[in-house]
Amino acid sequence: MTINPSRYHQLLPEVVQMLDAPDFFTRTKSIATRFSYAEAVLELAERNSRIVVLDADVSKSINTNKFADKYPDREFNFGIAEQNMMAAAAGMATTGLIPFASTYAVFASLRALDQVRNSIHYPHLNVKIAASHSGITPGPDGVTHQAQEDLSIMRSLATSTVIATADAPSTKLATYAAADWDGPVYLSFTRDPVPVLFDINYPFQIGKMVLLRDGNDATIIANRDIVAHALVAAEKLAQEGFDIRVIDCHTLKPLDVETILQAARETGAIVTAENNIIFGGLGSAVAETLVENYPIPMQRIGVQDTFAESGPYLQVIDKYGLTSPHIVRAVKRVIERKKSGR
Amino acid sequence: MLNDPRELCARANSIRRRNLIMLNHAGLGHTGGDLSATDILATLYFSILNIDPQVPDKADRDRFILSKGHCSGVLYTTLAEAGFIPLAELDTFMQPLSRLNGHPNRNKVPGVETNTGALGHGLPVAIGTALAAKFDDATWRTFVLTGDGELQEGSNWEAAMAAAHYKLDDLVLIIDRNRLQQGDATERTMHLEPLADKWRAFGWSVREVDGHDHAVLLGTFRSVPFELGKPSCVIAHTYKGQGVSFIRDRAEWHHRVPSKDELTIALEELGDNGHDPAL
Numbered sequence: 187m188t189i190n191p192s193r194y195h196q197l198l199p200e201v202v203q204m205l206d207a208p209d210f211f212t213r214t215k216s217i218a219t220r221f222s223y224a225e226a227v228l229e230l231a232e233r234n235s236r237i238v239v240l241d242a243d244v245s246k247s248i249n250t251n252k253f254a255d256k257y258p259d260r261e262f263n264f265g266i267a268e269q270n271m272m273a274a275a276a277g278m279a280t281t282g283l284i285p286f287a288s289t290y291a292v293f294a295s296l297r298a299l300d301q302v303r304n305s306i307h308y309p310h311l312n313v314k315i316a317a318s319h320s321g322i323t324p325g326p327d328g329v330t331h332q333a334q335e336d337l338s339i340m341r342s343l344a345t346s347t348v349i350a351t352a353d354a355p356s357t358k359l360a361t362y363a364a365a366d367w368d369g370p371v372y373l374s375f376t377r378d379p380v381p382v383l384f385d386i387n388y389p390f391q392i393g394k395m396v397l398l399r400d401g402n403d404a405t406i407i408a409n410r411d412i413v414a415h416a417l418v419a420a421e422k423l424a425q426e427g428f429d430i431r432v433i434d435c436h437t438l439k440p441l442d443v444e445t446i447l448q449a450a451r452e453t454g455a456i457v458t459a460e461n462n463i464i465f466g467g468l469g470s471a472v473a474e475t476l477v478e479n480y481p482i483p484m485q486r487i488g489v490q491d492t493f494a495e496s497g498p499y500l501q502v503i504d505k506y507g508l509t510s511p512h513i514v515r516a517v518k519r520v521i522e523r524k525k526s527g528r
Numbered sequence: 529m530l531n532d533p534r535e536l537c538a539r540a541n542s543i544r545r546r547n548l549i550m551l552n553h554a555g556l557g558h559t560g561g562d563l564s565a566t567d568i569l570a571t572l573y574f575s576i577l578n579i580d581p582q583v584p585d586k587a588d589r590d591r592f593i594l595s596k597g598h599c600s601g602v603l604y605t606t607l608a609e610a611g612f613i614p615l616a617e618l619d620t621f622m623q624p625l626s627r628l629n630g631h632p633n634r635n636k637v638p639g640v641e642t643n644t645g646a647l648g649h650g651l652p653v654a655i656g657t658a659l660a661a662k663f664d665d666a667t668w669r670t671f672v673l674t675g676d677g678e679l680q681e682g683s684n685w686e687a688a689m690a691a692a693h694y695k696l697d698d699l700v701l702i703i704d705r706n707r708l709q710q711g712d713a714t715e716r717t718m719h720l721e722p723l724a725d726k727w728r729a730f731g732w733s734v735r736e737v738d739g740h741d742h743a744v745l746l747g748t749f750r751s752v753p754f755e756l757g758k759p760s761c762v763i764a765h766t767y768k769g770q771g772v773s774f775i776r777d778r779a780e781w782h783h784r785v786p787s788k789d790e791l792t793i794a795l796e797e798l799g800d801n802g803h804d805p806a807l
């Protein structure tokens with residue numbers, strides 16, 4: 187069976203054509219989204235003189251050193267001191283500056299969490315937290331650098347806005363949108379290159395999910411780097427005769443409840459897929475929504491109750507059950523449950 | 529702006545009286561730390577800070593950040609005394625749904641700059657405001673008051689480095705050196721001394737002063753920055769519970785508040801003639 191491109195939306199045509207290729211992940215053009223953030227914030231700086239970038243000695247790894255080169259007076263390196271950086275970002279925001287505080291996701295969401303909660307979110311200050319190495323993407327770096335719970339932690343903070351974009355173009359759009367958003371925003375990026383999926387001109391809105399594939403047998407709701415794997419899984423399932431809806435939930439919070447419920451009503455079965463611990467992230471958010479509004483069979487793909495091993499990115503996420511074959515199995519199971527009413 | 533230290537004494541005395549009445553009324557609060565910081569706040573609010581209670585958020589105001597947020601009591605009474613909030617509102621301190629919470633909130637109370645209460649946040653936030661002032665070529669200054677026990681939080685020392693690195697001479701740290709923390713003396717809990725040397729070693733210009741002497745406080749705050757290109761650190765030697773004999777210098781008064789009888793004695797001791805018994 188050939189791919190039916192009319193089922194797909196917002197994606198680059200060449201990406202859709204490749205979805206059934208066994209070497210999809212090596213053939214597609216791939217970019218680490220941390221670099222897209224760095225590009226976007228550099229572009230933003232030109233338009234808005236209130237934007238400043240804060241670093242904690244990892245600017246070379248995020249590419250915000252390019253911002254520092256171009257705007258030496260607008261970049262502040264705090265050294266290896268994430269707590270101080272986050273609190274200082276709060277102080278700057280009280281004066282009307284728009285600080286983008288960049289570091290690794292483990293440090294943004296854990297080391298500096300007290301500052302992020304009490305000095306940024308509680309007073310609702312306009313700080314953008316730019317967190318690279320989110321999820322178990324930094325395979326070779328090991329557990330200390332694998333932020334497998336950052337999205338859950340950030341989602342649990344009152345009034346937080348939490349974003350996990352799938353690819354380079356969506357990351358740039360999210361960064362632009364964050365600059366216009368009133369209040370704190372947590373942006374999470376991948377360390378590793380992930381396929382470029384989107385046409386940069388697609389409509390991006392914080393809090394609005396994006397329909398990527400039509401389908402009525404079940405829905406996969408995915409975020410960040412697992413969106414690509416969800417698309418590959420859906421196409422595999424299409425070859426087997428299943429018609430699967432795919433939705434990119436780039437904004438974990440505020441959650442697009444309407445789109446979830448519509449998918450629940452129209453497809454009757456949902457699989458969530460995320461590169462994050464299964465506690466408190468996308469799967470939890472969708473489950474909470476369904477259970478209170480429209481209970482239907484649901485399965486969750488995510489990191490189970492374990493710390494991950496080190497290794498190459500794709501190999502590691504496969505080992506922890508986040509890749510397309512695992513998603514395919516989960517979708518089949520959820521459809522089985524839908525049919526049998528369990 | 530008051531220029532006469534005796535007038536500042538009278539103000540401080542009035543703040544102490546209101547504070548104790550408020551604490552007794554609420555049945556909650558931090559008496560010891562409120563009283564140790566009162567003379568510092570009185571001096572800042574009535575003689576030093578460029579602020580306007582009519583326009584509490586004016587852009588070029590000096591920033592005062594109370595890092596020891598548990599001492600919101602002295603902040604609220606000072607803000608009320610200075611006209612930022614009604615004096616009568618002090619009766620609502622820590623009452624259900626009052627905006628005068630146990631720890632201050634900048635979005636609820638005019639004149640409050642930061643939401644403190646988690647110790648170790650004020651100085652790092654002040655780094656941000658001081659950097660922002662420099663960024664905007666503004667002349668307003670940031671004053672931040674920390675406890676001394678609070679300095680055991682590592683975040684302060686990250687900020688200490690940053691302040692010197694960025695040459696934040698528009699930043700003034702005041703340490704309420706009352707030698708007590710929640711449970712015991714600082715030096716028995718976790719050694720802070722030699723404290724002045726530590727700040728000097730981190731690149732600050734340090735002065736040690738009597739934190740209850742208004743003339744000295746006035747002179748000190750008027751001479752900031754002590755050195756161009758360096759952040760200023762004032763180690764204010766104080767007593768927890770200053771002004772009331774049976775509260776002064778006692779760890780157990782950290783989180784205890786006066787009973788009706790104790791309040792009566794305390795107000796008698798303070799007197800209402802505008803003279804600070806500390807002098």
Ligand SMILES: Cc1ncc(C[n+]2csc(CCOP(=O)(O)OP(=O)(O)O)c2C)c(N)n1
Pocket residue numbers: 558560561564596598645646647648674675676677678679704706708709710768782
């Ligand atoms: C991070 C943090 N840890 C613990 C506390 C609980 N606490 C509140 S006040 C206090 C003692 C503070 O002592 P010090 O800084 O010396 O203040 P002061 O003596 O002026 O009251 C403690 C431990 C807190 N508020 N924040």
Ligand SMILES: [Mg+2]
Pocket residue numbers: 675676677678704705706707708709
């Ligand atoms: Mg103390």
